[in-house]
Amino acid sequence: MKPVYMINGFLESGKSEFITYTLSQPYFQVKGKTLLILCEEGEVEFDDVLLKQTKTVIELIEEEKDFNPTKLMELEGKHKPERIIIEYNGVWNFKNMKLPWHWSIQQQITTIDASTFVAYYTNMRSLLAEMIKKSELIIFNRCDNIKDLSNFKRNIKAINQKTEIVFEDADGEVNAIMEDELPYDLKSDPIKLDNEGYGIWYLDTLDNLDRYIGKTVQFIGMVAKPEGFPSDCFVPGRMAMTCCADDMVFLGYVCKYDKAETLEKKQWVKVTAQVCQEYWADYQGEGPVLHALSVESAKAPKEEVISFS
Numbered sequence: 001m002k003p004v005y006m007i008n009g010f011l012e013s014g015k016s017e018f019i020t021y022t023l024s025q026p027y028f029q030v031k032g033k034t035l036l037i038l039c040e041e042g043e044v045e046f047d048d049v050l051l052k053q054t055k056t057v058i059e060l061i062e063e064e065k066d067f068n069p070t071k072l073m074e075l076e077g078k079h080k081p082e083r084i085i086i087e088y089n090g091v092w093n094f095k096n097m098k099l100p101w102h103w104s105i106q107q108q109i110t111t112i113d114a115s116t117f118v119a120y121y122t123n124m125r126s127l128l129a130e131m132i133k134k135s136e137l138i139i140f141n142r143c144d145n146i147k148d149l150s151n152f153k154r155n156i157k158a159i160n161q162k163t164e165i166v167f168e169d170a171d172g173e174v175n176a177i178m179e180d181e182l183p184y185d186l187k188s189d190p191i192k193l194d195n196e197g198y199g200i201w202y203l204d205t206l207d208n209l210d211r212y213i214g215k216t217v218q219f220i221g222m223v224a225k226p227e228g229f230p231s232d233c234f235v236p237g238r239m240a241m242t243c244c245a246d247d248m249v250f251l252g253y254v255c256k257y258d259k260a261e262t263l264e265k266k267q268w269v270k271v272t273a274q275v276c277q278e279y280w281a282d283y284q285g286e287g288p289v290l291h292a293l294s295v296e297s298a299k300a301p302k303e304e305v306i307s308f309s
Contacts, residue, residue, distance in 0.1 A: 001104040002076065003083045008131040009111035010090035010120060014141040016044035018111055019085060023054045032082025035075060037061060039089035057081070064092045069100045076100070094130040110135040114143040114167070117152055132159045137166065144169040150181045157203040158240060158249075190216035190272055198238055199306045202251045205275070205288050212275040212288070220298045223267045224252060225260075226282075234260045236271045236290075240306040248305070254280055257292035270298040 005022075009015045019036065022028055034056040036046075046058065059075050061067050076084075084103065088094070099105075110131045112120075117140070120128055132138060138156055143149060149167050156165055167174040182204065184197045191212075193201050198219050205212055221236035229235075237252020255273055263269065273290035280287055 001102055002081075002100075003106045004099065004103045005083065005085045006105050006108040007085065007087050007111065008090065008094065008108065008135065009088075010113070010116075010124075010128075011040060012042060013090065013113045013116075014111040014139065015087050016042050016046070017141075018109065018139065019087060020044070020046060020050065022085075023050055023056060028054070030082070033057060033079060035059065035079050035081035035084045037072075037075065037084065037086045039067060039087060039092065064089070064096075067092070067097065069098055072103070073100050088131075090131065091124075091127065093127060107137075108135045109137045109139065111139045111141065114140045114146045114149070114152065118148075121155060129159050132156060132163070135160065135163055137164050140165070140167045142169070143167045143174050149174065153207075154200060154203050157206060158199070161203070161206055186211060186215070190218040193217060193219040195238075195301065195303055195306055199240060199251065202237075202253075205253070209275075209277055209288055213277050214274065216272060216274050216293065217290075218270070218272045220268060220270050220301055221252060222250075222304075223263045223265055223269055224250060225263070225265050229254075231261050232256060232258050234263055236269060236295075238306050239304065251306070253288045253290055254282070255290035255292050257295055259295070263295070268298045268300045270294075270296045 007015045007019055023034070032055065034054060036056050036058045038058060038060045040062070041060065046056075050056075051058070057079050059079075061071065088097070138160075140149070140152060146152075152167075153165050156163065183200060184191050184193060191201070198221075201212075201217065201219075219236075221238055224235040224237060226235065233254055233256050235250075235252040236255050237250050239248055240251050241248055255271065257263075271290070271292060272294045273292045276289050276291055277286050278289040279285065280289055
């Protein structure tokens with residue numbers, strides 16, 4: 001299989017700078033030729049000396065219709081590269097992209113200009129979501145004087161829960177999540193989660209589980225019982241709209257409850273539970289596991305679906 005490294009992002013989001021940095025790293029300067037496919041011409045030009053040192057050749061594909069398996073195999077045959085980097089055009093719909101059958105994406109990274117993120121997220125969310133969904137790393141650059149970074153992170157995590165997110169300003173990496181920005185008090189017992197609070201708690205727990213271990217949370221959620229689950233476990237959670245009405249996900253963590261068998265699927269319940277960190281096979285390692293202190297029948301909330309818009 002031919003290894004492919006996919007770099008996504010809208011024009012001037014920092015894709016070329018990231019590729020230049022990657023090419024200059026010793027770990028990337030390995031044997032063989034690198035084919036760099038550019039799908040748009042940005043302001044940053046690649047240094048000829050660096051390209052020569054790293055045995056990198058550039059090919060430009062300017063039209064989306066020309067980005068197809070036939071053309072890509074033609075370029076592979078022309079250069080016979082060991083690896084391929086694709087700087088993909090942000091306004092081309094990523095879900096329509098087709099690669100040759102023997103090309104395998106090894107890593108996908110999306111770069112985002114923090115100063116323009118709100119505009120793109122508001123007006124081109126579907127395109128942005130397609131880029132983000134399968135990216136292992138999201139890099140927000142130009143974060144100087146941006147105060148909504150924690151909200152940016154929640155927007156991204158609502159679309160791709162597993163991705164790593166890095167914020168950078170002129171001085172380097174930024175630590176974006178601050179406890180005093182949370183819409184609930186971590187010192188409360190229990191921590192009561194309303195609509196907004198539940199969504200933020202769920203996403204924050206993915207990255208900052210240490211904040212919640214041993215604490216008690218209380219929320220209203222819908223009962224889910226995945227097939228094959230133990231009889232003393234269920235998943236209380238909420239449906240969330242991450243991009244549009246057609247893009248819904250269920251946000252919930254496994255909950256151990258000795259009377260779980262009495263609960264019906266899609267039943268609304270008020271859960272009071274302690275947050276623990278334990279191994280769970282579906283997590284492929286350790287993650288948040290709730291231990292129910294009480295589970296009571298409840299009315300459906302006025303707004304059943306959480307929105308991250």
